[in-house]
Amino acid sequence: MENPIVKLQQKIGELTETQRRVADYIIKHPLDVAFLTVDQLAGVVKTSTTTIMRLTFNLGYSGYTEFQKGLQENLRNQAAPQTRLEANIKGIEDDDLWGRYAETQIRNIQNSIDLISHDTLEHTQKMILSANRIICTSVRSGLPVAQYLTHGLNRLFGNTSLVVADLSDWVDNVVDMDENDIVIAISFPRYARRIIDLARTAKKSGVKIISITDSYSSPIASHSDIILPCNSSSIAFHNSAVSAMFVADYIISALAIRYPEQTKKRLDKVNAILTDINYHSLN
Template sequence: MENPILQLKNKISELTETQRKVADYIIKNPVDVAFLTVDQLAGLVGTSTTTIMRLTFSLGYTGYSEFQKGLQELLRNKADPNTRLAANLKDLNRSDLFIRCAENHVNNIQSTVQMISGETLQKTLDMIVSAKRIYCTGVRSGLPIAQCLAYGLNRLLGNCDLAHADLFEWAERVHTFDSSDLVIACSFPRYARKVSEFVELAKRNNAQVISFTDSYSSPLAKYSDIILPCNVSSVAFHNSIIAPMFLADYIISALAINYPEKTKQHLDKLDSILRETNYHLT
């Protein structure tokens, strides 16, 4: 299929006024639209789902889902650092770089919030609380998220390990996994092979999997029980970790607040040990 954004731009003069409004929103917000449902997009633009479906039909797609897959593929192909940097520099006024960077982070968080339902978040919390053992894994841009989760979850629950996919001896451990184990994988374009292999083997051994990734077409999706899509666009060349880090911080906070009977006792014991060993300066 042809570049969906280019298709919209070439055809925009032939569209109805309402369809042009939708096309304009998609062209200006391709990353957001790549992860919005047709109902969400209709609500944001102020139109009907029928209008959006007719627009995608006119471009030669079988429907919104196929159009969205084409958009996600386009964004994946732009994941090469040099390509992303060159594209971002075209429209960048370096004098307002600080503001642009802040605005980008805010937009990433807002679009991530829109992509994840309250029901999905609750299932995520329940799955974490009920797991016997938790392994947080990631490399490169996914590693700081895995580290944050591993530190926070271990403080709360005492049953979480950081599994650096490039270093962790997961091949020797994964055969002991069962349905009581949980893997939280963090991977963004360009996706790391080791993380995908770890998740695949974990799933094959009946472990549950939660994935922090960028889309439902991520290589991790087919092995995941829950997908938490995060917008990781940046004003430069890299994956921004701000939105997934925000999500990780939410999960840690929500566990502490919503499951005090499960977390308070462990936090109190940990605090007692730190006091006894005079760990802190004050």
Template sequence: MGDLIHRLQTRAFELTEAQRRIADYVVQHPMEVAFLTVDKLASTVGTSTATIMRFSAAVGYSGFSELQKELQANMKHKAAPQTRLEANLKDANKSELLQQHVELQLDNIQYSLDNIAEGTLQEIIKKIEASNNILCTSVRSGRPVGEYIAFGINRILGNCKYIDADKSEWVDESINLTSSDLIIAVSYPRYAERIANMLEVAKSCGAEIVLITDSYSSPITKYADFILPCSSASAASHNSIVSAIFIVDYILSALAINYPERTKPRLDKINEILTKMSYHTKR
């Protein structure tokens, strides 16, 4: 549904009043729309089947069935893990599972590339470099992404900390935030309330927020200044972090390359200390 929400956001001004009414119903009742016939949807919304078809075309689909396929896929990926696994088992081909996995992850990465403007990435990179303090937060399946970007930023800039939103210590950290600070949050379905709690406090303190999530329809997006949609679809039951790691890895690379006058001396000093400690195994 993230792609659909993005299309609605960018094309809303082109829709007629009747089409906007359909759009509102789709956003508010995605599970229902995913399995309604076009006739039933038209009757429910109080419009014609022709208007439903024109709406589908207006937001970039070949027809209502294509729009439904996206909704159905999205419902499968946002359901509870056991439900997702059950749904994916119906489509799985064990003899071709590796190839299916590769294709799915390539689609996930392409989704991010299609939905994140390069200008947005560059603005985020500048914001990270300019921030006084950076807090990265996540829970559960998003934790590897949150910890990875926090470690990477702190290693090259020295002003970043990871906080688990499931632990109450975030309250102590958040109350000192200012407009010069930045929060980078990772939130996947089924979206933890603790992430929303932390971002709400951070927002009230004036901090800016970068959100890595699965789609524009994520309920946490209302707190974000920057949204990085990274599909978490997997071939089984878990939220996949592949596309998010891809985007985060680019951000870390760009930080190091764009600001060598700041990052290189720090990395040199870290290496000097580790070498004196004989930290690394001698080959």
């Protein structure tokens, strides 16, 4: 049986706002939903049972019961990976701060692996590969991810720039962009208004938007062509960028490995220059 979570991911852009809120809750809490009645789920997400039933119909199920059976089967199939996850953190004491931090980040990364399909990653890479210009943008906790992506993609293709939405006059950066360009926006709570404004404005010019954000109900999701959900939970007060950095690093690595004909020539030139600089600096 096809994974219900993957079906939700694929259909998320076609759903109504209310259905998207239900879908987002299911994606975040699949274990809970697997054992909630339709009335209980409606109460939790504050919607009607009719909305939930229509959502399951849109996904190709005969109703909530069939959808829930698929969810339960999917969770059973994930039992082995979860056991491996538990093995990774075996022996961690409850009062071990370092261990609890590791556990949180491993789960955040696992969550992204579960929510982002191979097809979505493939589409992301092809979109980046075909872009004339790329802008990476973020603020605050997401800024290190935007900086890392900018560095990696610019090293590969030479067409990527960073826009710090809170500081830059981003209008000058996006005014001439078109359907051949993309914006990669990293946005976590509390969501910065200027990132959303940038994405919405660029979208009006046909620019493709890839968003790295915490959920499908994030404010930037409605302006995005591709959504890469990354849990930003931490053990303290802040948004953690670890899972987002994990996804960013994968994208850079996958592009270099899978498309050497588009990346190797430039990388070789850059490496030759850096080697020459290092050689002369030592003499």
